[in-house]
Amino acid sequence: MALSKYDSTRETTNLARIARAILGPCVDVLRDILTKEITPPELKKELNKYPNKYRISQHQKQVVKNGDYSKFDISLLYMFLRNLGSIPEHKNKWGTNPDPYDKSVSANIERIRNFRNEWGHFTDLSLSDSDFEQHWKNIFQTVKDLEGYLGATTVYQDALNNLKTCCMDPDSIQPYIKKLLLVEQLVTDITDLKDEVQQIKKTIEPASLNGN
Template structure:
């Protein structure tokens, strides 16, 4: 009975298949997007330039990966998982943010590269892994899969890439055994914690930036008022020193 209770079903296979396409196909796609914007030769120098910003966002393992003690990063993009690639694409790649801004749900009609990167993050957080939906019915699965296929096609067209549409088409019906299912669900769960922490940290940064901008705006308004007051005082003082002479 216990074996029957935990046996794989079409619904659990759907969830695991979705996790697999995110881990395998989209991780490779994100790596290639990063490579198009920052080559691996340039990357260590970009890391040093963005060190203060990134170290505030990265977790311990990510810091140790990108900033080895007393040395520059000498690895490759193949070492990066989806969560770290999202951080890098968002913070150092130079890709313009979508209309609603990084970390927020894109407008439905916004099909920019950054909007589609954001959609992958949201689909991954909502539907993948044990904590997302270990059971995914056929209707939801096919709807999400079509969205991911569209995202891949749009990114490929925008950046002149190939192969990823073929990959997602292949994985849609590829056989998955129970061990594979558990592996992909577990991997995606580990990444879920990282991506959630990143979003929280980035939200804090954005709120602080908004607060600072508002404070600068308030200070600017005060300065403007003081300048106007000073000008009035000067005019009044000038009138007193040079009273108008009346001739009769």
């Protein structure tokens, strides 16, 4: 009988390793960078002082107030690292793909955000060995460069080396893939909701003016 596309194979394991790398070392290195730039108490003061500078939801505000960077996801980390102003933006500017040869801190922060977005929209449930090796190389180099900025530590590089070859139970593969897809879907849903609210406002405002 032919293998179901939902069966655990080497290719689905490759994708799960990518998901674990993004949701693990990639997020954690951004958390360490944010810690280097500003402490949780200072970040709360920053948010209170400039409430309009950071466009975040009430839930995200509560996460910030709790002062635990381990609860920050990539979107929240990226938003603060981008807007605090302490990290110079890369040559192509924040929010755009960095030059492949740009090794600046902001370029690598941008790459991690792009990893999340790219794999969050990934429609296949598997990844060939050759594609895996290329993507893993990009992820590893990005984390390596950011750890270089943090200091002499290789904690996250070591974690990636372990993730690349560690044994993965078939039952653990799909949850990592689903989690990565779910994170991106939540971001997409929130963005779509904001767009819908803006459209409703545009519809209501002219009607209100006409009523007056």
